[in-house]
Amino acid sequence: MSARIDERNTMKIALFIPCLVNQMVPEVGIATLELLEKLGHQVILPKGQTCCGQPMTNSGCYNEAKKTTLKLLNAFKGVECDAIVCPAASCLVAAKENFHEFDSSPEAQAVIDKLYELTEFLHDVSPIPAFNKPFPHKISLQMSCHGIRMLDLATPSEQMGPRTNKFEAVLAAIPEIEIVYPERRDECCGFGGTFALDEGAVSAKMGKDKAQAHAETGAAYAVGFDPSCLLHIDGMVRRQKLPIETRHIAQIINAAL
Amino acid sequence: MSSKHDILNALKSAAIAPQAMPVINISPRIDDLVGQFETSLNTVAGTLHRDGGLAKLQAQVDEHIANGMQIISMVDGIKANRQVTETAHQLKDIDYAVISGDLAVAENGAIWVNNKNLGHRVTPFICENLFLVVDANNIVANMHQAASRITLAPGEFGTFIAGPSKTADIEQALVVGAHGACSLNVYLI
Amino acid sequence: MSTSTPAIHAQKAEIFCQDEARVDWHSKALWVLREKRDRAAGSLPEWEQLRQIGSEMKLHTLTHLAQYLEEFEQNCIQNNIQVHWAKDGAEHNRIVHDILAKHDVKKLVKSKSMLTEECHMNPYLEQRGIEVIDTDLGERIIQLAKQPPSHIVVPAIHLKKEEVGELFHDKLGTDAGASDPLYLTRAARAHLRQQFLSADAAMTGVNMAVADKGAVVVCTNEGNADMGANLPKLQLHSMGIDKIVPNIDSAAVLLRTLARNATGQPVTTYSSFYRGPQEGGEMHVIIVDNGRTDMLKDKILAESLKCIRCGGCLNTCPVYRRSGGYSYNYTIPGPIGIAVGAKSDDTNSIPWACTLCGSCSYVCPTKVPLDKIIHHHRRLKAEAGKLPYGKASYMPLVGKFMASETALNCSMSMARTALKILPGSLLKPFSGAWGKYRELPIAPNSSFEAWFKKNRG
Numbered sequence: 001m002s003a004r005i006d007e008r009n010t011m012k013i014a015l016f017i018p019c020l021v022n023q024m025v026p027e028v029g030i031a032t033l034e035l036l037e038k039l040g041h042q043v044i045l046p047k048g049q050t051c052c053g054q055p056m057t058n059s060g061c062y063n064e065a066k067k068t069t070l071k072l073l074n075a076f077k078g079v080e081c082d083a084i085v086c087p088a089a090s091c092l093v094a095a096k097e098n099f100h101e102f103d104s105s106p107e108a109q110a111v112i113d114k115l116y117e118l119t120e121f122l123h124d125v126s127p128i129p130a131f132n133k134p135f136p137h138k139i140s141l142q143m144s145c146h147g148i149r150m151l152d153l154a155t156p157s158e159q160m161g162p163r164t165n166k167f168e169a170v171l172a173a174i175p176e177i178e179i180v181y182p183e184r185r186d187e188c189c190g191f192g193g194t195f196a197l198d199e200g201a202v203s204a205k206m207g208k209d210k211a212q213a214h215a216e217t218g219a220a221y222a223v224g225f226d227p228s229c230l231l232h233i234d235g236m237v238r239r240q241k242l243p244i245e246t247r248h249i250a251q252i253i254n255a256a257l
Numbered sequence: 258m259s260s261k262h263d264i265l266n267a268l269k270s271a272a273i274a275p276q277a278m279p280v281i282n283i284s285p286r287i288d289d290l291v292g293q294f295e296t297s298l299n300t301v302a303g304t305l306h307r308d309g310g311l312a313k314l315q316a317q318v319d320e321h322i323a324n325g326m327q328i329i330s331m332v333d334g335i336k337a338n339r340q341v342t343e344t345a346h347q348l349k350d351i352d353y354a355v356i357s358g359d360l361a362v363a364e365n366g367a368i369w370v371n372n373k374n375l376g377h378r379v380t381p382f383i384c385e386n387l388f389l390v391v392d393a394n395n396i397v398a399n400m401h402q403a404a405s406r407i408t409l410a411p412g413e414f415g416t417f418i419a420g421p422s423k424t425a426d427i428e429q430a431l432v433v434g435a436h437g438a439c440s441l442n443v444y445l446i
Numbered sequence: 447m448s449t450s451t452p453a454i455h456a457q458k459a460e461i462f463c464q465d466e467a468r469v470d471w472h473s474k475a476l477w478v479l480r481e482k483r484d485r486a487a488g489s490l491p492e493w494e495q496l497r498q499i500g501s502e503m504k505l506h507t508l509t510h511l512a513q514y515l516e517e518f519e520q521n522c523i524q525n526n527i528q529v530h531w532a533k534d535g536a537e538h539n540r541i542v543h544d545i546l547a548k549h550d551v552k553k554l555v556k557s558k559s560m561l562t563e564e565c566h567m568n569p570y571l572e573q574r575g576i577e578v579i580d581t582d583l584g585e586r587i588i589q590l591a592k593q594p595p596s597h598i599v600v601p602a603i604h605l606k607k608e609e610v611g612e613l614f615h616d617k618l619g620t621d622a623g624a625s626d627p628l629y630l631t632r633a634a635r636a637h638l639r640q641q642f643l644s645a646d647a648a649m650t651g652v653n654m655a656v657a658d659k660g661a662v663v664v665c666t667n668e669g670n671a672d673m674g675a676n677l678p679k680l681q682l683h684s685m686g687i688d689k690i691v692p693n694i695d696s697a698a699v700l701l702r703t704l705a706r707n708a709t710g711q712p713v714t715t716y717s718s719f720y721r722g723p724q725e726g727g728e729m730h731v732i733i734v735d736n737g738r739t740d741m742l743k744d745k746i747l748a749e750s751l752k753c754i755r756c757g758g759c760l761n762t763c764p765v766y767r768r769s770g771g772y773s774y775n776y777t778i779p780g781p782i783g784i785a786v787g788a789k790s791d792d793t794n795s796i797p798w799a800c801t802l803c804g805s806c807s808y809v810c811p812t813k814v815p816l817d818k819i820i821h822h823h824r825r826l827k828a829e830a831g832k833l834p835y836g837k838a839s840y841m842p843l844v845g846k847f848m849a850s851e852t853a854l855n856c857s858m859s860m861a862r863t864a865l866k867i868l869p870g871s872l873l874k875p876f877s878g879a880w881g882k883y884r885e886l887p888i889a890p891n892s893s894f895e896a897w898f899k900k901n902r903g
Contacts, residue, residue, distance in 0.1 A: 017894050017895070019848065019854060019858075021894060022893045022894045022895055023854075023855075023858040023861075023862070023890075023893050023894075024858075024862075024887050024889075024890065025890065026890050026892065026893055026894035026897050027890065028894075029894035029897070029898075030894065030897060033898070033902070045895070045898050045902070048851060049851075049895075050848055050849055050850075050851055050854065051848035051849070051854070053848070055844060055848070056841055056844060056845050056848075058802060058821070058824070059798075059824060059828065059833070059837050059841055060797070060821075060823075060824030060825040060826070060827055060828030060829075060833065060837075061828050061833075061837065061841040061842075061845065062825060062828070063845075064841045064842050064844065064845030064846075065845060066845075067845060067846070067849040068845060068848040068849035071849050145801070145802075145803035145804055145805070146802075146804075149803070149804035149805070149807075149808060150804065156804075156805070156808045157484065158484075158762065158805055158808035158809045159494065159808055160487050160488050160490070160493040160494055161491075161493070161494050184477065186805075187764055187803075187805070188764045188801045188803035188805065190764065190801060191801070192800075192801030192802065192803070193801075194798075194835075194837075195798070195800070195801045196879065196880060197835075197878060197879045197880065198456055198798050198834070198835040198879075199455070199456045199459060199765070199769075199798065199799065200456070200460070200878075200879030200880075200882060200883055201456070201459055201460035201463040201883070202456075202459045202460075202463060202765055202768050202769050202799075203801075203879075203883070204463075204879075204882075204883030204884065205463050205466070205469060205768045206764050206765075206768060206801075207883070207884065208883075209473075231887055232884065234885075234887070235880070235883075235884025235885045235886065235887065236883075236884050236885075238884075238885035239883070239884050239885045260531040260532060260533045260537060260735075261519075261531035261733075263533055263735075264515075264531055264533060264687065264733075264735045264739060265512045265515065265516070267735070267739035267740075267742075268511050268512045268515075268739055268742065269512070270739075270742075270743050271508070271509065271511070271739075271742040271743065271748065272742065272743050272744055272745040272748055273505065273508070273509050273742070273745055273748050274509065275506075275509040275510060276502065276505040276506045276509045277502075277506060278502075278503065278506045278692065279498070279499045279502035279503055279506070281499055281503075281695055281696075281699060283492045283495060283496070283499075284492075297712055300711075300712060301711065301712065301713075301715065345676060345677055345724075346643055346677060349639070349643060362713075364490075364702075364712060365702075365712035365713040366712065366713075367712075367713050367717070377676070377724075378672075378676040378724050379672070379673065379676035379677055382669045382672045382673045382676065382716075383673065383677075399702070400698040400699075400701055400702050400713075401695065401698050401699075403698065404694045404695045404697070404698035405694075405695070407694070409659065409661065409694075409719055409721050410721075411524060411525045411660075411721060411722065412525050412526060412721060412722030412723075413721050413722060414676075414718070414719065414720055414721065414722070414724070415718070415719045415721075416672065416716055416717065416718040416719065417701075417713065417716070417717040417718075418715065418716060419711075419712070419713045419714070419715050419716075419717075420715055421715070422667065422668050422669040422715055422716075423667050423668070423715055424583045424584075424631060424667060424668050425600070425709070426582070426583040426584035426587065426600060426601075426602055426631075427583070427587070427602070427605075427607050427610050427627040427630055427631060428475070428605075428606060428607045428610075428627060429475050429478060429479070429600070429603075430607070430627035430628075432627050432628050432631040432632075434631070434632070434635065435583060435631065435635060435667065435668035435669060435670070436581065436635060436638060436639075436642070436668045436669040436670045436673045437668065437669025437670075437672065437673065437715070437716065438669070
């Protein structure tokens with residue numbers, strides 16, 4: 001772990017804002033920025049950020065991914081900061097893997113070592129000392145795959161033995177919050193990047209089932225750490241006119257600080 | 258021979274470097290082996306008779322014989338009304354077979370049966386119902402212990418039997434009694 | 447809808463998805479198996495340790511395969527078992543037919559073997575006048591229905607009991623309208639007893655081949671493998687080269703996880719060890735490569751040979767459960783089907799029938815890294831210029847587009863504007879699969895970057 005906290009527990013944080021967040025859900029970026037600032041951190045936004053290359057590498061197209069991945073990597077190389085924080089688990093995993101795939105230099109490794117997904121950061125590196133406001137709502141947690149199975153944000157349901165759940169642990173400290181889970185709690189929502197377009201029917205059915213499972217909990221919000229999954233579930237929720245809304249974890253935490 | 262040669266030859270270009278054999282060191286659960294075995298046997302739809310031993314089994318066999326059942330016993334001390342047949346196929350009308358198992362496994366309810374105790378190998382499968390007799394001292398905790406104790410000499414056949422035959426191939430509905438025995442009663446001695 | 451050329455996965459899946467009630471039923475039936483598996487696995491404190499040992503043991507064996515195969519053969523010969531080697535499915539079928547023809551076999555009873563499915567053995571033998579009777583209930587059902595298996599452990603999972611009832615009424619003379627599983631199973635039992643008793647030879651697959659004993663292990667719940675192998679005097683066992691384990695201790699590890707992961711049972715009803723033929727009988731083992739040594743040449747693909755065919759990855763796969771076993775253009779469907787079948791998939795689409803959620807890799811009792819293997823297949827397909835869904839033409843554009851901030855920013859700003867000002871009905875045709883099934887995203891006013899510049903710049 002390269003992140004260091006100084007005597008005032010504040011850090012200099014570079015935001016990694018994936019293209020989807022930047023363009024489609026800027027409110028997630030804003031909430032992330034604001035909550036980190038409320039925690040006393042200094043937050044910067046390195047210029048020149050592009051796509052992490054995931055749509056291409058997940059399609060097998062490594063050549064096509066190289067340029068954009070390296071450009072994103074370059075945006076962080078040499079940036080003075082203690083940590084790079086990203087409010088999107090899937091993009092973060094892809095960035096880590098793709099940086100490693102295309103650049104084996106120590107400079108690239110230095111960037112990779114500073115990369116944190118927001119939930120992970122708030123749990124492992126800079127825990128929130130106290131929440132100022134209650135969030136008196138029932139929320140249903142959206143356990144997106146890459147955060148669970150590749151970033152260890154929670155023990156996957158398939159795995160036996162001791163269980164951890166950073167996602168719930170971070171949110172559970174908010175006063176008056178009620179946390180529930182949908183049936184088949186960490187079954188994939190069916191987004192899957194280009195899967196949503198290539199395999200429209202199956203993706204939609206998975207999304208519909210996931211949206212209904214969240215709605216059936218009676219929660220006011222389905223809360224997740226992966227904006228792409230949330231965007232997909234939101235599309236299904238509104239199509240079916242279900243009485244639930246999607247929120248990013250940053251928005252909930254920001255509202256409680 | 259040439260295909261064998263080709264296959265073995267192709268294996269020389271395997272990409273993964275040789276990996277070591279892991280040590281299998283799993284601690285067994287050794288409390289209440291009979292209780293564990295009974296629970297497991299129930300899970301696989303078998304029934305355990307802890308007490309009464311061979312006398313109870315003989316009484317059961319006698320009752321079935323009185324009801325006109327065809328019973329073959331491969332266990333010393335249990336008298337039945339059928340003998341080992343000349344061909345395996347002639348066992349097709351056997352209602353009950355009585356067989357001794359060499360050891361039982363607490364974790365899964367399985368009982369190891371070696372063909373020395375079977376007459377024809379098909380006996381425990383072709384019978385409508387099966388009685389297995391096991392010495393209570395021969396219950397082991399798990400399959401690792403069983404593996405080190407089963408007998409399987411060159412040329413032999415042996416099988417772990419865990420409950421009566423069963424299937425769930427039609428809409429996942431469990432049906433006991435597929436092709437093998439339709440019931441299993443285990444008598445501890 | 448049916449065409450002579452195989453359709454891509456997405457098309458077949460879309461057809462499957464048209465009957466939503468049936469998709470829900472299919473998905474739930476398989477999820478119940480996953481839940482049973484979770485309970486069985488969770489009851490063993492050593493579950494994760496067993497997975498790790500299983501994985502390492504299989505990797506050890508695969509990296510010493512030549513040695514173990516030869517040891518296995520030598521021990522088989524000492525046990526009076528005849529061993530044959532087949533490079534591919536065609537040679538396997540020829541060998542089997544030669545053995546059967548030599549014994550003038552008219553009827554062969556067979557228990558479940560995905561390998562013989564892979565080799566398309568049944569039609570080969572049937573064309574040569576040998577009646578092949580599949581004896582596993584699920585396999586018999588689909589054989590009577592003239593269908594291939596849709597799952598490797600529960601091959602008739604796609605059929606409802608009413609459909610089985612109708613089929614049995616037609617083929618086995620059961621009562622019209624009867625659909626009680628107990629009644630239908632008993633009818634099949636009676637029907638198949640006659641087949642076992644009148645068969646000239648039996649064939650089974652192999653779950654494990656024990657090298658140091660020269661024995662094959664066959665696992666069933668129904669007892670059909672043992673009813674078959676122990677009645678006629680001729681028994682055949684077909685195995686892939688990947689089925690070898692060094693010794694009985696290793697087999698025990700896999701016997702502990704196989705059934706628990708497949709159906710949630712602590713062990714299959716019968717786990718039978720054949721270390722030689724019955725008295726006066728003849729036993730043959732056919733060792734088959736059929737592409738496996740090729741897979742071993744690729745570090746990532748090689749790990750798919752750790753698979754023990756429990757079917758756990760199918761049960762957990764959210765895509766398999768909602769697209770059915772017939773959408774994969776390969777004998778084996780689901781994640782493991784993609785892993786071992788993608789290479790021969792001429793639609794080049796099955797590696798994309800996956801969201802890369804990774805559930806299969808965590809379910810797997812031998813830790814086959816299925817999501818990594820599937821991801822790797824995509825890369826291999828891309829490198830071979832065999833991309834589906836128009837990716838070959840649009841991916842380079844996406845790559846360029848995504849790498850350019852200016853292009854990305856300009857076009858996304860246009861897209862946001864379009865999402866705002868155009869009515870949904872006008873946009874849907876242009877947004878393809880997204881808008882067909884979902885509402886389009888609610889467009890924000892500006893990008894985060896623009897907001898940052900304005901508020902923090």
